[in-house]
Amino acid sequence: DVVMTQSPLSLPVTLGQPASISCRSSQRLVYSDGNTYLTWFQQRPGQSPRRLIYEVSNRDSGVPDRFSGSGSGTDFTLKISRVEAEDVGVYYCMQGTHWPRTFGQGTKVEIK
Amino acid sequence: EVQLVESGGGLVQPGGSLRLSCAASGFTFTRYWMTWVRQAPGKGLEWVASINVDGSEKYYVDSVKGRFTISRDNAKNSLHLQMNSLRAEDSAVYYCLVGAYGPDYWGQGTLVTVSS
Numbered sequence: 001d002v003v004m005t006q007s008p009l010s011l012p013v014t015l016g017q018p019a020s021i022s023c024r025s026s027q028r029l030v031y032s033d034g035n036t037y038l039t040w041f042q043q044r045p046g047q048s049p050r051r052l053i054y055e056v057s058n059r060d061s062g063v064p065d066r067f068s069g070s071g072s073g074t075d076f077t078l079k080i081s082r083v084e085a086e087d088v089g090v091y092y093c094m095q096g097t098h099w100p101r102t103f104g105q106g107t108k109v110e111i112k
Numbered sequence: 113e114v115q116l117v118e119s120g121g122g123l124v125q126p127g128g129s130l131r132l133s134c135a136a137s138g139f140t141f142t143r144y145w146m147t148w149v150r151q152a153p154g155k156g157l158e159w160v161a162s163i164n165v166d167g168s169e170k171y172y173v174d175s176v177k178g179r180f181t182i183s184r185d186n187a188k189n190s191l192h193l194q195m196n197s198l199r200a201e202d203s204a205v206y207y208c209l210v211g212a213y214g215p216d217y218w219g220q221g222t223l224v225t226v227s228s
Contacts, residue, residue, distance in 0.1 A: 001174075031213075035213075037213045037214050038214075039214040039215070041157070043157075048207060048218045048219065048220055048221060049157065049207075049218055050218065051214070051215065051216045051217075051218075054214035054216065055214060060216065090156075092156065092157055094157070094159070094214075094215075096211075096212060096213035096214050096215075097213075099171045100159055100171060100172070100173045100174070101147075101159035101162065101171075101212070102159065103156060103157045103158065103159065104156075105156055106156045106157070
């Protein structure tokens with residue numbers, strides 16, 4: 001199985017400051033169709049997860065442009081340019097290239 | 113608007129069975145893979161199973177193989193998860209998702225508790 005390793009697991013951030021979450025996969029995530037199925041989800045307290053970023057760097061409709069995704073191969077990053085109070089929650093990466101699908105452990109973002 | 117409404121969760125004894133359902137609307141159900149993901153209380157997300165558009169391909173996490181069966185009814189726009197031989201470690205909120213490569217919509221989830 002592909003192991004997804006996120007770091008850090010806890011991320012205290014000052015409002016207005018940037019934040020960065022790393023996600024590393026144990027295998028390359030390029031699929032046979034040429035796409036890289038690396039997705040980022042946000043789960044706010046008490047809510048279902050929602051997708052933020054798909055195929056490494058494509059932001060979903062309605063997602064603020066302070067969120068960005070990057071990376072390739074086995075090394076991926078989610079960045080928040082300026083953290084706002086509504087960004088508090090847990091962030092997960094997920095690979096959709098190999099079976100079984102696997103998630104990272106989650107990174108908890110909180111305000112200092 | 114995409115809507116996914118899960119149902120069928122509840123309290124069940126170890127070794128028992130439950131059948132979860134997900135009623136889908138707001139999109140062309142027959143065009144999309146569908147997925148179940150679960151989240152144990154206070155824990156992270158775990159992918160459980162996915163099914164392709166016509167039900168001919170099914171994939172499962174190892175821990176549920178032989179016990180869980182994913183299925184879909186394209187005539188009724190519904191997704192199901194038959195769960196047998198339930199264990200305490202199956203206790204979780206089960207979410208229904210649209211897609212399997214980079215799932216984009218999630219339901220609100222249904223809670224399954226396996227306990228005597």
